[in-house]
Amino acid sequence: MFIVGSAVLLVSCNPANDAALEQKLNEIGDNQKLLLKKIETMDKSIKNLALANKNQPADNKKKPPQADPNKVYNIPIGDSFSKGPDNAAVTIIEWSDFQ
Numbered sequence: 001m002f003i004v005g006s007a008v009l010l011v012s013c014n015p016a017n018d019a020a021l022e023q024k025l026n027e028i029g030d031n032q033k034l035l036l037k038k039i040e041t042m043d044k045s046i047k048n049l050a051l052a053n054k055n056q057p058a059d060n061k062k063k064p065p066q067a068d069p070n071k072v073y074n075i076p077i078g079d080s081f082s083k084g085p086d087n088a089a090v091t092i093i094e095w096s097d098f099q
Contacts, residue, residue, distance in 0.1 A: 075093060082091075
């Protein structure tokens with residue numbers, strides 16, 4: 001048991017492993033710093049975009065009027081051809097072009 005414990009202690013205290021481990025940790029730390037800088041840059045660009053959009057005037061383009069499905073349109077028939085009684089509750093008008 002003593003021999004196994006001594007072997008594990010000697011292997012874990014190997015300076016070559018410590019140097020490789022320290023190098024890996026330094027690489028990880030450098031990568032973290034790089035990622036944090038990129039995130040900060042992205043945050044700044046997002047804030048700049050938000051400010052640019054806020055400073056732009058609102059879209060004041062006139063929108064076309066929306067059709068009201070409940071509105072009743074009174075269209076004079078005049079001397080156009082019609083079918084059915086003149087005092088019908090509903091009149092359906094069809095516009096067409098015969099060429």
